[in-house]
Amino acid sequence: MNEDARRVHAAEDFLRRFAGGLKALQLYSSDHPIVARSMDQFIDSLERLHVDTPSVIIGLVEGQVVVDGLPVLSGPGVGETIERFRSVGIERIAFDRGVTRDDLIAFVLGLSNLRGRRDDDGDSPAAIDGGAHIQVGRLRVQKRLGSARVDARAMQPIYRDAVSKAEQLWEQTKADGVFDPTAAMAMVDDLATGVGQNRRAMMALTALCRYDNYTFTHMVNVSVLTMAQSRSLGIDGTQLRQIGLAGLMHDIGKIKTPVEILTKPDKLTAEEFAIMMRHPVDGAEILRRQLELPPLAAVVAFEHHLRIDGTGYPAGVPRQSLNLATQLCSIADVYDAMRSQRRYQQSFPSERILTVLQQADGKRFDQHLVRRFSQLMGIYPPGNLVRLDSGALAVVLRTHAPDPARPAVRIVAGPDGRLLERPIDLALWMDDSPAGPPPRIVTPVDPEGTGIDPLAFLDEAAA
DSSP states (O other), X not given: OOHHHHHHHHHHHHHHHHHHHHHHHHHSOTTSXXXXXXXXXXXXXXXXXXXXXXXXXXXXXXXXXXXXXXXXXXXXXXXXXXXXXXXXXXXXXXXXXXXXXXXXXXXXXHHHHOOSOBOTTSSSBOOOOOOTXXXXXXXXXXXXXTSSOOOGGGGHHHHHXXXXXXXXXXXXXXXXXXXXXXXXXXXXXXXXXXXXXXXXXXHHHHHHSOOSSHHHHHHHHHHHHHHHHHHHTTOOHHHHHHHHXXXXXXXXXXXXXXXXXXXXXXXXXXXXXXXXXXXXXXXXXXXXXXXXXXXXXXXXXXXXXXXXXXXXSSXXXXXXXXXXXXXXXXXXXXXXXXXXXXXXXXXXXXXHHHHHHHOGGGTSSOHHXXXXXXXXXXXXXXXXXXXXXXXXXXXXXXXXXXXXXXXXXXXXXOTTOOEEEEEEEEXXXXXXBTTBSOOOEEEXXXXXXXXXXXXXXXXXXXX
């Protein structure tokens, strides 16, 4: 049985055991032997899933149950379980590592006793006591991964909510030394869903949203760009989300770096840089202590400034090879840091950033991965507003892998800046036509002040 088949089988078994426990508690008292056997089987199936992930999530999406990102086929009791979820307003249940037998019995018993009640505000399901390790609620993102594309502007709330939650995670870790892993995974799950539904829109948001606070937007951007690369390599499901979490928390060690060093506008002194170089070790230690997290998060935090030729830091760390997630995160980290304009740094154009990633003849970054990233982002990434040599303004729709400098664009305004009644789509890589050669991109344009929202034109036809 291959890995995908194993995961599907485990998810289906888990839901069957859940349904069995629910049915048993509806028919027998909680101390009945049949209930005990059903709950033992439920706990056993849950523990098997917890080997791969710190939180097993059941979601009800468009009438179908999804366990850990995997659609579950109908089976004994599954239909009744779906109806039970729907009747009490449940759309999402997360079972975290550490959940006890008593927690599960109390939760399933509470669920079996509910009779279709909902909270008065209509926004959350009826309260069920499952202890600290079971969270019940509504799905924040209603479409499952791989479903129909979502309008680009619908992704903005997901992105903005993630930046807000990233700040909360950062401040919580700074105050307590740990953060809420369930909140972090739920946030990454939303971002992963967004990447799956409209990858180009999510990638565009990482460039279009203003850097009011670089630290938190950088956390989200690296997570999104790392997952976008992973999806292009065929990585999905739990593994995708674990990589996204690692990208999100890769710089968490900087909570211990003095602010005056993090924001210094001038070149760091040798002593200051030595302090800065501690953050990978500090971050790995913070993440390693949280046993609920996948080990990959600590690995990426420790490795993300190491390079494949042995350079980088922490210094003197022998590494025959770097984790693939580390390499994807490192590319995203350098790219987002260089393109971000901050008080103490000007932004660099994509072409310059990609040149930096390609430097040293591939000794620092794997050039196969850099090449794929270049094809993914292009010289002018999707969502960029650009000026053509005709003077017209256009929104980049998608990149063209053979020639990243000549993407597909949608002309949205004339040289005078007035919006066209009917935008014109052009593939800039096409050969000359009877009308002459296609226009060239002259320069990117900041949409601020133009009255143009690039996301409004980056619709599903472009995605």
